Amino acid sequence: MSDQPAWPDDFRAGFACIVGRPNAGKSTLTNAMVGQKVAITSDRPETTRRVIRAIVNRDHGQIILVDTPGLHRPRTLLGERLNDMVRDSLAGVDVVVMCLPADEAIGPGDRFLLDLVSQMNVPIIAAVTKTDRVGRDDLAAHLVEVSEMAPFVDVVPVSATIGEQVDVLAEVVLDQMPDSPPLYPRDAISDESEETLISELIREAALEGLHAELPHSLAVTVEEMLDEQPAKGDPDQRPILRVHASLHVERDSQKGIIIGKGAARLKRIKRDARKGIEPLLGARVILDLHVRVAKDWQRDPKLLGRLGF
Ligand SMILES: Nc1nc2c(ncn2[C@@H]2O[C@H](COP(=O)(O)OP(=O)(O)OP(=O)(O)O)[C@@H](O)[C@H]2O)c(=O)[nH]1
DSSP states (O other), X not given: OOOSOSSOTTOEEEEEEEXXXXXXXXXXXXXXXXXXXXXXXXXXXXXXXXXXXXXXXXXXXXXXXXXXOOOOOOOSHHHHHHHHHXXXXXXXXXXXXXXXXXXXXXXXXXXXXXXXXXXXXXXXXXXXXXXXXXXXXXXXXXXXXXXXXXXXXXXXXXXXXXXXXXXXXXXXXXXXXXXXXXXXXXXXXXXXXXXXXXXXXXXXXXXTTOOTTHHHHOEEEEEEEEEEOOOTTXXXXXXXXXXXXXXXXXXXXXXXXXXXXXXXXXXXXXXXXHHHHHHHHTSEEEEEEEEEEOTTGGGOHHHHHXXXX
């Protein structure tokens, strides 16, 4: 056994915060950098409600990523808390990565966010996301426009879905990190509890294909996780984890939407969520889902607390 530390002398580690307006590609980029699904992606804006930390491990460095919800004007208590969460997550980070989608013009929302982030006195890297959606000329023009927006330490074009330039971005982020030993175990990818990751996966499955207002009205809590033995003679002898979870909605009509005709939607939610959860836990999962109506939970501080906000 050697008593040499298990990381090189020039190891860097620190915190990076990914910001960007709704739908800018923050969660997808987080997952691509980690190389595994840890954050929730959705094609509906503002679905990321939790500030999820993910951990990017490289041979010579470790980036602790903080994924922020999109900034928006507060409308409900939940909205105000969201904005507080964004500001909190910006405090104490070593570098901010600002996502600006290549296929959309820079707008007032981006400038608002940039102003906010610029007050934090940390280096800002611009990640021009979704580059696979535009041609070379448009991308070049967009990159120039972004460079002129602010004194970014770097502007990195990246496509998280096809994995282009993701490693380059990680290197540029690491360049801004202090010399430091690893801050988390080097095989960790997230400091979120299993319960949180599971409830996010259920929430994502439940929101699939739904419209407008429901994302803000749905919260998921994991009530209980129980180990079970497979039945004798069951051809699948993997260990079983039974997960009891509640889906909280605000109205009876929303309950109906989630459950669907003949409970068909609920069945699909179970199936889709299980697909994400089983590889995460390395176990066979049985999901018991209960849909509950909690009127105005977004405005009830007690209920918000119980739901983890
Ligand atoms: N073509 C393409 N689509 C992308 C890329 N990155 C993200 N998307 C898509 O853009 C949409 C939004 O991506 P997200 O990662 O959920 O965006 P976000 O910024 O986390 O969104 P909020 O949670 O609303 O703040 C999803 O439909 C993604 O699949 C990319 O590199 N290329």
